Amino acid sequence: MDFQIIVDSFPKLLEGMALTIEITGLALIMGFALAVPLALLRLSPNPLVWPPVYAFVLFFRGTPLLVQIFLVYYGAGQFRPLLQEYGLWAYFREAYFCAVLTLTLNTAAYTTEIFRGAIQAVPHGEVEAARACGMSGWLLNRRIVLPKALRLALPAYSNEVVFLFQSTSLVSIITLMDLTGVARVIVARSFDVYEIYITAGLMYLAVTYGILGIFRQVEFRLSGHTRERPDGDATADPLKPFG
Amino acid sequence: MRKLSLAVAAVAAIGVLATSALAADMQKVRIGTEGAYPPFNYIDSDGKLVGFDIDIAKALCVAAKFDCEFVVQDWDGIIPGLIAKKYDAIIASMSITEERKEKVDFTGKYYSTPAKFVGAKSMKVDIPEGTDAGNKALAGKAIGVQRATIHENFLRDNFPDADIKVYATQDEANLDLANGRLDLVMADSMALKEGLLNTEDGKDFEFKGPDYNEPKWHGLGAGIAIRKGEDALRESLDKAIATIRADGTYQKINDKYFDFDVYGK
Incomplete structure (x- = not known):
């Protein structure tokens, strides 16, 4: 083991990690914003509404992310005249845009499926109770269904966040200098394969545990009503009726 | 009919024995190459590995009496793959440089272009x-x-x-x-x-x-990379390069791909 190379290249690896986190964050925020409405549309009984959403989810879950990245990045190049006509080439020219776009659509598809399942898992009784109180449509979704569904989706969604974070390592193949990209440049020069990839791997691991820690905190905060009261009154726990 | 097929089988068996006996005499050398660097090494429309490097490699194997087999490996893993013994030599237009010499040994150059x-x-x-x-x-x-x-x-x-x-x-x-x-x-x-x-x-x-x-x-042109310390293999390959340079095989391969002398000075 050559520890000097690890020390020397650490600042560069940190820069790469910054880009990795930035791309992950952007894709997550936009993917989430897409997934919530898409999940609701996916559950629409209207035959003009749900099939396109279903097709979108099927495509992005059914093809490898690597293929999707190649398709958006090199595929866009093939349609350059058309994209230029609509003024979109300025975006597609940038590897950064292509990477964030692909990852956003990919995570949106997976998250849509997670939310669809969670929405369907909202207990029927709670929906009926809300309807009995006169809530319907958007009000019902906003007050009852979505908050409950998001809470139910949290464990599965934290997995998706971790998967997405690790999937960003693929963007190095379209010239971006994320953590993997930086590591590959250093290895190409020094051939210190183990030292550099182990360091990069540990950095991914540390951030992954950070992400999981945040989700554990959020889950804990959102599940206060399901825990025993500090005074030990077990009957207050609706999920544990028999103490 | 049955006799005939038995005879065919016997002849075939002898043939297999004969070729395997022949192969056993020859040193087996696996050659790592990239297959994405035309015209030196690439996969043609039939899915076959072809190019200048490949023809040179085959000629060297004949000259050195090696039983050669090609292994395709992406470029950025090609030296780690050699060190990990996935193959024994790299013939993939690899330039001889000081940085690479710290990890692998090289034969003399087999071509050189700017x-x-x-x-x-x-x-x-x-x-x-x-x-x-x-x-x-x-x-x-x-x-x-x-x-x-x-x-x-x-x-x-x-x-x-x-x-x-x-x-x-x-x-x-x-x-x-x-x-x-x-x-x-x-x-x-x-x-x-x-x-x-x-x-x-x-x-x-x-x-x-x-x-x-x-x-x-x-560097000093493109050479064949081998693991450090495998001097016998390096010497055989160097001798094979000299052989094909001398007997006109190199020139023939050169002319198949280029209209000038790719060996350089």
């Missing part, structure tokens, strides 16, 4: 001789280069003000040049000529600037 830039014919760019002036002229230009090549190192050390983008294969860099994402690509001049300029996609592109052939980066 590195050059390629850009669009419509793009006006004046790249002066000398890397300092060149760096100023190319500040901010997007230059594509294949990852883990001498050209990447040369660019990073001498053109630090350019926007250097690295690709897994030269094909991908060429594609992005054609797509207008890159202003220039840099690679071996022969690889660019055959792999880009002489193709349909390359008709709007041309060589830009001077030839680059700095021994510190571009």
Whole structure:
């Protein structure tokens, strides 16, 4: 083991990690914003509404992310005249845009499926109770269904966040200098394969545990009503009726 | 009928025995190559591994009486793959450099050509001789280069003000040049000529600037890499290179691909 190379290249690896986190964050925020409405549309009984959403989810879950990245990045190049006509080439020219776009659509598809399942898992009784109180449509979704569904989706969604974070390592193949990209440049020069990839791997691991820690905190905060009261009154726990 | 098929089977069995006995006498050598660097080594439309490197490798195997087998490996893992014993020699247009010599041993060169830039014919760019002036002229230009090549190192050390983008294969860099994402690509001049300029996609592109052939980066030409300390294999390969140079085999392969002497000085 050559520890000097690890020390020397650490600042560069940190820069790469910054880009990795930035791309992950952007894709997550936009993917989430897409997934919530898409999940609701996916559950629409209207035959003009749900099939396109279903097709979108099927495509992005059914093809490898690597293929999707190649398709958006090199595929866009093939349609350059058309994209230029609509003024979109300025975006597609940038590897950064292509990477964030692909990852956003990919995570949106997976998250849509997670939310669809969670929405369907909202207990029927709670929906009926809300309807009995006169809530319907958007009000019902906003007050009852979505908050409950998001809470139910949290464990599965934290997995998706971790998967997405690790999937960003693929963007190095379209010239971006994320953590993997930086590591590959250093290895190409020094051939210190183990030292550099182990360091990069540990950095991914540390951030992954950070992400999981945040989700554990959020889950804990959102599940206060399901825990025993500090005074030990077990009957207050609706999920544990028999103490 | 049954007798006939028995006889056929017996003859076939003898044939198998004979060839395996023959093969047992020959040293088995696995050759790692990339398969994405035309015209030196690439996969043709039939899915076959072909090119100058491949023909040279086959000629060397005949000359050294090796039983050779090709292994295709992506470029940035090609030296780690050799060290990990996935194959015994790399014949993939690998330039002999000091940095690489720290990890692997090399035979003498089997060819040597300069590195050059390629850009669009419509793009006006004046790249002066000398890397300092060149760096100023190319500040901010997007230059594509294949990852883990001498050209990447040369660019990073001498053109630090350019926007250097690295690709897994030269094909991908060429594609992005054609797509207008890159202003220039840099690679071996022969690889660019055959792999880009002489193709349909390359008709709007041309060589830009001077030839680059700095021994510190571009090394001493392309050699065969083998694991450190395997001197017997290195000596056999060096002898085989001398043999095919002497008996005209090299010239024949040279003329099949190039209209000049690719061996260099």
